[in-house]
Amino acid sequence: MSTRDWLLADSPTSRMQANAGRAYRVFTALLRNPLAVLGGLIILVLVLTAIFAPWIAPYSPTGQNLSARLLPPSSQYWMGTDELGRDIFSRVIWGSQITLTIVGLVALISAPLGLLVGAIAGFFGGWVDRILMGITDIFLSLPKLILALAFVAALGPGINNAIIAIAITSWPAYARIARAETLTIRNAEYIQAVQLAGGGPIRVIIQHILPLCTSSMIIRVTLDMAGVILTAAGLGFIGLGAQPPLPEWGAMISRGRTFILDQWWVATMPGFAIIIVSLGFCFLGDSLRDVLDPKSEGKN
Amino acid sequence: MALDQQSAPLDAALIARNKRLRRQAFTVGGFILTVFLTFLGLLAITFFIGRVIPIDPVLSVVGDRATQAQYDAARIAMGLDRPLWQQFISYVGNVLTGDLGRSVSTGRAVVDDLSRFFPATFEMATLGILIGIALGVPLGVTAAARQGSWLDQAIRVVGLLGYSVPAFWLGLVGLAVFYARLRWVGGPGRLDIFYDGLVQPVTGMILIDSLIRGEIDIFWNAVSHIILPASVLGFFSLAYIARMTRSFMLDQLSQEFVTTARVKGVPERVVIWRHAFKPIRVPLITVVGLSYAGLLEGSVMIETVFSWPGIGNYLTTALLNADMNAVLGSTLVIGAVFIVINKVSDVLYRVLDPRAR
Amino acid sequence: MTTLLEVENLRVSFPTNRGRVEVVKGLSFTLGRERLGIVGESGSGKSMTGRSILKLIRKPGEVTADKLRFDGIDILDQSEKQMRAIRGARISMVMQDPKFSLNPVMTVGEQIAEALVTHQKLPRSAVQARIQEMLHAVRINDPERVARLYPHEVSGGMGQRIMIAMMLIPEPELLIADEPTSALDVSVQAQVLDIIDTLVRDKGMGLILISHDLALVSRYCDRILVMNAGRVVEECAAGQLENAQHPYTRGLLAAMPTIDESRDELPVLDRTQWAGT
Numbered sequence: 033m034s035t036r037d038w039l040l041a042d043s044p045t046s047r048m049q050a051n052a053g054r055a056y057r058v059f060t061a062l063l064r065n066p067l068a069v070l071g072g073l074i075i076l077v078l079v080l081t082a083i084f085a086p087w088i089a090p091y092s093p094t095g096q097n098l099s100a101r102l103l104p105p106s107s108q109y110w111m112g113t114d115e116l117g118r119d120i121f122s123r124v125i126w127g128s129q130i131t132l133t134i135v136g137l138v139a140l141i142s143a144p145l146g147l148l149v150g151a152i153a154g155f156f157g158g159w160v161d162r163i164l165m166g167i168t169d170i171f172l173s174l175p176k177l178i179l180a181l182a183f184v185a186a187l188g189p190g191i192n193n194a195i196i197a198i199a200i201t202s203w204p205a206y207a208r209i210a211r212a213e214t215l216t217i218r219n220a221e222y223i224q225a226v227q228l229a230g231g232g233p234i235r236v237i238i239q240h241i242l243p244l245c246t247s248s249m250i251i252r253v254t255l256d257m258a259g260v261i262l263t264a265a266g267l268g269f270i271g272l273g274a275q276p277p278l279p280e281w282g283a284m285i286s287r288g289r290t291f292i293l294d295q296w297w298v299a300t301m302p303g304f305a306i307i308i309v310s311l312g313f314c315f316l317g318d319s320l321r322d323v324l325d326p327k328s329e330g331k332n
Numbered sequence: 333m334a335l336d337q338q339s340a341p342l343d344a345a346l347i348a349r350n351k352r353l354r355r356q357a358f359t360v361g362g363f364i365l366t367v368f369l370t371f372l373g374l375l376a377i378t379f380f381i382g383r384v385i386p387i388d389p390v391l392s393v394v395g396d397r398a399t400q401a402q403y404d405a406a407r408i409a410m411g412l413d414r415p416l417w418q419q420f421i422s423y424v425g426n427v428l429t430g431d432l433g434r435s436v437s438t439g440r441a442v443v444d445d446l447s448r449f450f451p452a453t454f455e456m457a458t459l460g461i462l463i464g465i466a467l468g469v470p471l472g473v474t475a476a477a478r479q480g481s482w483l484d485q486a487i488r489v490v491g492l493l494g495y496s497v498p499a500f501w502l503g504l505v506g507l508a509v510f511y512a513r514l515r516w517v518g519g520p521g522r523l524d525i526f527y528d529g530l531v532q533p534v535t536g537m538i539l540i541d542s543l544i545r546g547e548i549d550i551f552w553n554a555v556s557h558i559i560l561p562a563s564v565l566g567f568f569s570l571a572y573i574a575r576m577t578r579s580f581m582l583d584q585l586s587q588e589f590v591t592t593a594r595v596k597g598v599p600e601r602v603v604i605w606r607h608a609f610k611p612i613r614v615p616l617i618t619v620v621g622l623s624y625a626g627l628l629e630g631s632v633m634i635e636t637v638f639s640w641p642g643i644g645n646y647l648t649t650a651l652l653n654a655d656m657n658a659v660l661g662s663t664l665v666i667g668a669v670f671i672v673i674n675k676v677s678d679v680l681y682r683v684l685d686p687r688a689r
Numbered sequence: 690m691t692t693l694l695e696v697e698n699l700r701v702s703f704p705t706n707r708g709r710v711e712v713v714k715g716l717s718f719t720l721g722r723e724r725l726g727i728v729g730e731s732g733s734g735k736s737m738t739g740r741s742i743l744k745l746i747r748k749p750g751e752v753t754a755d756k757l758r759f760d761g762i763d764i765l766d767q768s769e770k771q772m773r774a775i776r777g778a779r780i781s782m783v784m785q786d787p788k789f790s791l792n793p794v795m796t797v798g799e800q801i802a803e804a805l806v807t808h809q810k811l812p813r814s815a816v817q818a819r820i821q822e823m824l825h826a827v828r829i830n831d832p833e834r835v836a837r838l839y840p841h842e843v844s845g846g847m848g849q850r851i852m853i854a855m856m857l858i859p860e861p862e863l864l865i866a867d868e869p870t871s872a873l874d875v876s877v878q879a880q881v882l883d884i885i886d887t888l889v890r891d892k893g894m895g896l897i898l899i900s901h902d903l904a905l906v907s908r909y910c911d912r913i914l915v916m917n918a919g920r921v922v923e924e925c926a927a928g929q930l931e932n933a934q935h936p937y938t939r940g941l942l943a944a945m946p947t948i949d950e951s952r953d954e955l956p957v958l959d960r961t962q963w964a965g966t
Contacts (some may be wrong), residue, residue, distance in 0.1 A: 170373030175629040175670045178647075179377070182663045185651045186381045258495050266633055269500050270648050285501055289637070292504045293512040300508075303501035310496030318492070480748075588789035594745055595784070596804040596855070597777030600769070606803075611794045 061323045068319030074312025082128040089122035093279045102295045112297040114287060120298065123279035124305045130280045131309060134195055134264045135257050141199035143253050146206025147245060151237050153207070154214025165211065171204040177263055184272045191280070194273040198263050202256060209252055213245045247324045255317035258310035265306050281306050367675050372424075374667045378660045379423050383412070427664065433657035437650060442661035445646060450665070451536025452522060453635065453642030457627040459539075459562035464569025464627075465620060471570070472577025476585060477604050487574055494571020499630045503564050503637035510560055518557035520639040527553050561638045565630055569623040576619045577612070584608040614684045621677025625670045632666075693863055693895045694720040694742065697756035701737045704749050712737050714919035720863075724889065724896040726906030726927065728941075729916035735899045738916075739865045742897075743780055744772050760862070778808040781856040782865040783885070786872035787848025791840035798836030801855045808859045823854040827884050846877030850884060857888055863895040871901065882909055903930070903941055915941070 040057070044050040062068040081088060097117035105112040111120035153164040171179075183197035217223060218241075226236055267273035268282025276283060281302040288299025394406045411419055426432070432442035475487040510516045518524060522538055527550050534541045539558065542551040584590060585608050593607040594600075632644035639645065643662050650658035701713040713734040718725070729735045741752045744764055757764045759780060767775065784790035792800055801820050805811065811819070824832035827850040840848060849869060856864065866885060870878040886909055889896045900906050906913055907927045915923035915938045923938040933939055940958040 166369065167373070170370055170377070173370050173671050173674055174374060174377070174667045175625065177629050177632065178663050178666050178670075181632070181647065181651060182378070182381050182659055185654065185656065185659045262496070262498050265498050266500065269498070269633065270636065271652055282498070282500075285498070285504065289504060292508045296505075296508045299501070299504050303498060303505070306498050306501065307493070307496050311492060314492045314495050588784055588786065589792040591745060592784055592790045592852075592855075593792070593803075595743060595776055595782045597773045597775070597807050597859075598803060599773060599807075607792055607795075611792070 058323055062319060065319045065322065067315040068323075071312045071315025071317075071319065074308060075316060078128055078132060078309055078312065081125055082132045085126050085129055089119075089125040091119035091122040093123045093126035094118065094277045102291065102298070104295070105297055105301075111301040112295070114284070114298050115291065120284070120301050123284060124281065124302055127279040127281045127284065127302065127305065128309075130191065130274055130278060131261060131264070131306075134191070134198070135260055135313075137195045138199045138202060138260050138264075139253050139257070141195070142203040143206050143249055145199070146203035146208075147210045147242060147249060149203065150207035150210025150212075151214050151241050151245065154211040155218055155233060155237055155241060157218075161211075164207070168204040168207045171201070172208070176201045176259075177266060180263055180267065181270070181272065184267060189272040189275060191274040191278070194264060194267045197267075198260055201263075202260065205256065206249060206252060209248050210242075210245045213248060214241050217241060217244055251317060251321045251324055254313055254320055257313040257317070261306060261310050261313070363675065363679060367671065370671050370675075371668065374664065374671065375424055375427060376420070378664050378667075379420050381663075382656055382660045383416075383419060383423075432661035432664065435650065435658040435661075436655045437653045437658065442657050445658065446643060446661055446665050448536070449641060449643045449646045451533075452538075452640060453628065453631050453644060455537040455539060456558060456562050456634070456640060456642065457565060457624065457631050459558060460565030460627050460631075461569050461620065461624045463563060463566025464573050464623060467566070468570040468573030469577050469616070472574040473581055473604060473609060475574065475578045476581030476608075477600075479582060484578075487578065491571050491575035491578075494568050494575070498633075499564065499568060500633040500637050502567065503561065503634050506560050506564055507637070517560045518553065520557075520637075522557055522641065523550065523553055524557075561634050561640060564634055565627045568630055569620075569627055572623050572626070573616075573619055577616060580612040580615055581608055584612055614681055617680050617684065618677045621673045621680075625673040628666055628669055692719055692721055693760060695756055695758045696720075696738075696742070697754060699738065699741060699754040699757060700752070701734065701741050701746055702751050709751075712919055713741070716916075716919075716921055718914060718921070718924070720895050720897065722862075722893055722895050723912060724886075724898065724910040726910035726913040727897060727899045727916060728901065728903050728906050728913060730901055732918075733916040734919040735916050736867050739782060739867045739897060739899050742865065743776055743782060745776075774808075777804055777856075777861065778859045779861050780863045780865065781859070781861040782867060783849070783852050783856050783869045785868040787840065787843075787845055787852050788872065790852060791848055793840055795839075796836065797838050797840065797843070797851050801836070801851070801858055804855045805858045819858060820854075823858045824851075826857075826888060827851070827854045828880075829854075845873050846881060849873060849877075849881050853881070853884060853888070857892075860892065861894065863897070864889060865897045865899065867899045868901070869898075870905070878905075885909075904945060 036056075038049065039053045041049065041053065044053055062072070095118065097113070100109070100113050100117040101115055103109055103113045103117075109119050109121065111124060114120055114123070149164055149168065153161040153168075179201045180194075180197040183200055184193050187193035187196065223236060223240060226240060231239075264273055265280075265282030265285070268280045268284075269286045271283070271286065274280030274283050276287075284302040285299045288295070288297075288302075291298045390403060390407045390410065390412060394402055398406070407413060411422060414422075430443050432446070434440070435442050435445055438445055471487050471490075475481075475484040478484055507519070511519045521528075531538060531541050531545055531547055531550055534544055538554040539551065542548075542554055581604075585604075587608075590603060590607055593603045598607070631640075631642060632647055634640065635642045635644035636648050643666065647659065647662040647666075649655075650662065696719070697717045699713055699716040700711055702709045702711045704710075712732075716734075716738055727735045727738060737746065740746055741754075742757070742759070742764065744752070744767065746752050752765065754765060759775065762775070764772075764775075791797075795803075798820060801823065802816050805816055805819060820836060821832045824835060829835050829847065829850060835843065835847070835851070840851075843851065849872075853869075864885070869885065870881050873881060882905070885896070885898075888894075896910075898906055898910055907930050910927050913923075913925055913927055913930060914921050915933070915935065917937045923933050923935040925933060930938075930942070933942065937958070940956070943956050944958065946955060
């Protein structure tokens, strides 16, 4: 029996085989979708760039060279130089680390938080549900960016506070999804069987409900990452996110504002990096949704 | 409610109407309650941000060079010696009476500042949403009608770009291209400097005020300044509206009643606009509402880029000066407008759909 | 009898993950001004046959035929614009479920009027008179009130009568009824079919009645085609049904309960008896 046959077996003999088989099917379905491949490649390149930044970047991201100020893109400086003579290409490369950190941490904080809140609300129902979803709805009905701005203003500028603020404003959407999923499976017979066998609420939620929410969560988180990148860049642009001399893309655009009329490349180049990476997450999220959840196209 | 004329005497219709009225009354009551609770939630959040998170809110008012006596006086004046719930109640009371505190950087009451800056934001966002509707709806409908064509693909890409392009970046690039290079539009600000302050404000919206005063030159100058930032905002609402319109239309076009219309021999143009588009006008109102609220948010970035004297610009200036009263006041106003637009589009939905009536 | 419709080797196919799948595989029949029943279980391709006659199979579906002629017109050769002059005006179709096939945000009157004015330019008063007359013909007693209702305000049986009124108002020569009663209560099924039957006879139209219900089709039709898996397996006059030869038809007949049923269990189709499926 080949590995492929094992993966595609109609009646898997173990849970691992079933999971592996499902992952394989999703993976091959994604490979047939050009946008998914493109999105995946972009994210892969982002990760590799972040890891190998010291070897890829031709110059130091912070080293100043005042004799090479504001040079236009050339074979020596691919994206030109900024007002302190720093190579913009090298700064964009190093900036990928910051972007990846923000995206990763926001996902790691807000997704489990939302998942937990939603699963608890859906599982227990009653007043627990009403209170938790009331809070969620209030957050959802407020503008995310403004809320993040206000939080950062109170916490103080900086990349860590920006991450916290963005995470605080992104969990409610996940709580809604997790609650909806929990409601559909809460009364399933196998959940009742687990409870009859003495499984307490914590065990039911963690072992049986949370795993079933993951596929819709992965779709939503991937789609949201573009928004997270934009919000983070926006905070950086206003001056509340990553602080100089960190090569954060939004902050770089902010620095280039002054020169936009004559030295267009200073502000423009980091913008392209933001767009490409955001598009990558959009492409992948969109195709993941088509593959994992074909019915919900266009609804949010 | 199924009413078969053969089995339905007149009073069945009457009962149905009464039920409907009761349901509407219930909806109105529930609506007011949710709006009220959401506002309370918004106030709780701004209160929390303003009084709880900062390490020491007194310090941000008196500065770090204040004496202990000054510090204590400020602390009592701010009511920070009282329990948190009392502070919250007096905060809600203040907000309800229109007292949002004094801005440290402008030295004026935050409410006055906001009412001065709001019209500029409103003017720009409204023009933006109009652009978004005027282009987004036809594009979305066309994309759905020609699903899979190059136009459909192009609109899909535009839709995704709407989610991936930073608004402030697009504004900057727009300035560089259309203002600096091509000279097609006016630069930052609402008017050229020599027109500034020439029009007595009536509504605060220069496009309208200049027309009221009959200052046609100023009107066209204002148009040349507003068109770029409004178009940038319009692009984002266009992307969202087109994407949602397309998705709604695809849903409708696969419905049986669309096939019915084709069976009748109705021309495709009529099939699309009368049969498929008409039912989605109602959900589209919600989409437009959401997009409009989103533009208010987006205008924070755009106003910074275009030095547009609106609430967004006021907010970012306040943010950088740690002017918390101004920050929270603007957050409150933008949040309130956001909530109202959301809820109103929700209500319109119910009122306009014959099935929900 | 004049020939209204000639179909020869009709094939309808759709692409799937495993290549193109034919749902109609070489169907042939001719139809005069008579009532033809097409019977088959779901998925047998009978609905696709009805839709391909109106050229309503949309991309990526594909229709081919050696001959698909209506009143001498080659349907497959017609442009979309030419088809529009045929649809509704000359060939019409009653769809399955009025809950989905009527436009939810247009009043009943608007929808019927549209069917008429698409094909005939008439003054407003004449249109209204025709609508009233047509609604009367489908036994709706207070047409003025009903014309102002929205589809969700009428029952399923009335919805289907409205559908019939809408489809017959331009006076077509051929009516396709695609499972016209399967979404309705049993109690109103006969009424709806009687209305179709009366109107078709009075106007001398051709009728194709598509259904999964053998008894129903044999009662309302002159001739019957039995379809299975995209092919015709049996063709006979409605009165000759009990003499059917094909094992599939025999199986269907055997599975029908009778009023004086003595069997404990109805037999299940034994699909091994015929080849090709």
